[in-house]
Amino acid sequence: MTGASGKLGAEIALAVAGQGYSIFFTWGHSEQKACETLEKIRWVSPESQMVQCDVSKVGEIEKAFAAFSSHFDRLDLLITSASNFYRTDLLDVTEADWDSLIDTNLKGTFFTMQSAARIMTRQPFVSRIITMTDISAGMVWRNYAPYTVSKSGIQHLTRIFARESAPKILVNSIAPGTISAYPGREEEPEADLLGKIPLQRFGDPMDIIEAIRFLMVSEYITGQVINVDGGRLLY
Numbered sequence: 001m002t003g004a005s006g007k008l009g010a011e012i013a014l015a016v017a018g019q020g021y022s023i024f025f026t027w028g029h030s031e032q033k034a035c036e037t038l039e040k041i042r043w044v045s046p047e048s049q050m051v052q053c054d055v056s057k058v059g060e061i062e063k064a065f066a067a068f069s070s071h072f073d074r075l076d077l078l079i080t081s082a083s084n085f086y087r088t089d090l091l092d093v094t095e096a097d098w099d100s101l102i103d104t105n106l107k108g109t110f111f112t113m114q115s116a117a118r119i120m121t122r123q124p125f126v127s128r129i130i131t132m133t134d135i136s137a138g139m140v141w142r143n144y145a146p147y148t149v150s151k152s153g154i155q156h157l158t159r160i161f162a163r164e165s166a167p168k169i170l171v172n173s174i175a176p177g178t179i180s181a182y183p184g185r186e187e188e189p190e191a192d193l194l195g196k197i198p199l200q201r202f203g204d205p206m207d208i209i210e211a212i213r214f215l216m217v218s219e220y221i222t223g224q225v226i227n228v229d230g231g232r233l234l235y
């Protein structure tokens, strides 16, 4: 899994470990959060490992997969959660903004999926890839062009890998809406956003985890995006 040092990412990694999986995860800059997450994961899955990896660099992804292969001899599930997110006013987007957001989110996800698929297609069993995207991939958000384009691109990559890797790999995406209530959340989402969510609450990490657990066991779903957003896209 990439990005298990993230707010939601850490909760997902813990939940997957709780399903009996050994976890190999990456972090970028948040070493302390990564160490805390690994410590918790090792209570249920002592063989789990982590490695620092800047997913915007293909060489670092390759090194992370080499480290993975030195610890584990099978890959059942890849979750791509590493993601960069910040506001970029359309007329002020710089080349550095574009590269940072697109290289981390879209390029990083592509090369991580490619490395995983090379392993998975050789294995004599069906495995799974779950990409983490965002409902904004299907919306026209103001001031987030590189981010939303990156997530839209990942959703398309999800369909491409699903078709080209079938039937060996089931490839799907989870697109969260606004997720609140995870430990350490510093700011609450804007109150007027709640009025645009038909189910009248922000999402909880458990809402995402339930969707991931569903995809971990489903056997006839591939190339799909599950929007976990309380109906926000209906608004």
Ligand SMILES: NC(=O)c1ccc[n+]([C@@H]2O[C@H](COP(=O)([O-])OP(=O)(O)OC[C@H]3O[C@@H](n4cnc5c(N)ncnc54)[C@H](OP(=O)(O)O)[C@@H]3O)[C@@H](O)[C@H]2O)c1
Pocket (backbone or CB within 6 Å): 002, 003, 004, 005, 006, 007, 008, 009, 010, 026, 027, 028, 029, 030, 031, 034, 053, 054, 055, 056, 080, 081, 082, 083, 084, 085, 104, 132, 133, 134, 135, 175, 176, 177, 178, 179, 180
């Ligand atoms: N939380 C939400 O409300 C929400 C809503 C919609 C979609 N999502 C999606 O759900 C996923 C998980 O969200 P989250 O809450 O865990 O996000 P987050 O708290 O922003 O964490 C982002 C993660 O990506 C990693 N990362 C960022 N740049 C990286 C780079 N260049 N190389 C390697 N790792 C990098 C971070 O690692 P370091 O901190 O160690 O650098 C961290 O683990 C993301 O894909 C996000 O877009 C979340």
